Amino acid sequence: MRKTHGSKAGTLARISLGGSEIEFRLLPSRTARKLRVRVGMAGVEVVHPHDRCMDDVSDFLHTNGAWIVDQLQRVERMRGIRRPKQHTAGRILFRGESIGVQIHEDPERSGANRVVHDSDRIAILRSSTSVTPPAKSLENWLRKQARSAIELQLGVVTAKLKRQPGKVLIMGQRTKWGNCSALQNLSFNWRLIMAPEAVLRYLVTHEAVHLAVPDHSQKFWLTVRSLCPETERAKQWLCANGHRLLVDLSEICGQLTPTSGSAIGGMARCE
Numbered sequence: 001m002r003k004t005h006g007s008k009a010g011t012l013a014r015i016s017l018g019g020s021e022i023e024f025r026l027l028p029s030r031t032a033r034k035l036r037v038r039v040g041m042a043g044v045e046v047v048h049p050h051d052r053c054m055d056d057v058s059d060f061l062h063t064n065g066a067w068i069v070d071q072l073q074r075v076e077r078m079r080g081i082r083r084p085k086q087h088t089a090g091r092i093l094f095r096g097e098s099i100g101v102q103i104h105e106d107p108e109r110s111g112a113n114r115v116v117h118d119s120d121r122i123a124i125l126r127s128s129t130s131v132t133p134p135a136k137s138l139e140n141w142l143r144k145q146a147r148s149a150i151e152l153q154l155g156v157v158t159a160k161l162k163r164q165p166g167k168v169l170i171m172g173q174r175t176k177w178g179n180c181s182a183l184q185n186l187s188f189n190w191r192l193i194m195a196p197e198a199v200l201r202y203l204v205t206h207e208a209v210h211l212a213v214p215d216h217s218q219k220f221w222l223t224v225r226s227l228c229p230e231t232e233r234a235k236q237w238l239c240a241n242g243h244r245l246l247v248d249l250s251e252i253c254g255q256l257t258p259t260s261g262s263a264i265g266g267m268a269r270c271e
């Protein structure tokens with residue numbers, strides 16, 4: 001056992017108990033008759049009557065070693081329960097706005113991770129029993145948001161075009177925002193949910209018009225522009241900002257301090 005440093009609130013010391021180094025505070029007392037130890041949120045405290053020597057303290061702590069280690073573990077668990085850990089990860093674009101991503105680690109939460117979105121943040125509520133990394137939960141949530149926004153817009157455009165797509169796929173490839181296959185299946189990149197709504201509207205319109213006009217002829221562009229007046233603005237935004245949609249979510253979720261989204265990989269096609 002050794003003392004480290006003293007103060008009015010007692011003296012800090014260390015002792016090895018059950019294989020681990022335990023720090024405790026020694027509180028000298030003129031009135032106490034017996035050695036006493038308590039373990040709480042403040043750590044281990046030993047009331048030390050003035051007429052007892054340090055060897056007595058050491059013997060006393062060894063006698064109660066198993067109990068002290070048990071109590072320390074209990075306090076540790078209580079800390080976890082009382083204070084869910086929370087940290088701000090990076091920021092991402094969501095529907096064209098930069099928004100903070102927070103991660104809450106709550107030991108009391110079980111089941112799957114959950115993602116909640118309010119006006120100024122996206123929070124990933126991490127469960128103690130889920131092995132899914134927060135970045136994956138965030139991606140799954142963004143994919144869901146993308147699907148519903150894309151399907152909503154697609155319904156509007158296909159009704160006007162009087163055409164119906166085969167399947168609608170939400171994909172994650174880095175080189176394409178959207179595609180219309182020969183089988184009239186439409187696919188869209190989930191990352192479009194990060195872009196301003198006009199950009200998503202334009203991309204959905206673009207691919208939907210391919211159901212009627214497969215090429216990029218004048219007729220194609222006239223139809224796209226008539227269904228989506230924001231076409232030029234959206235194309236310019238994609239050229240200038242498309243790379244901002246290619247952020248690495250694991251990197252965002254691993255960051256402890258907010259920074260602007262870092263892009264990886266090159267993009268893309270601008271028509």
Ligand SMILES: [Zn+2]
Pocket residue numbers: 206210216
């Ligand atoms: Zn096209």
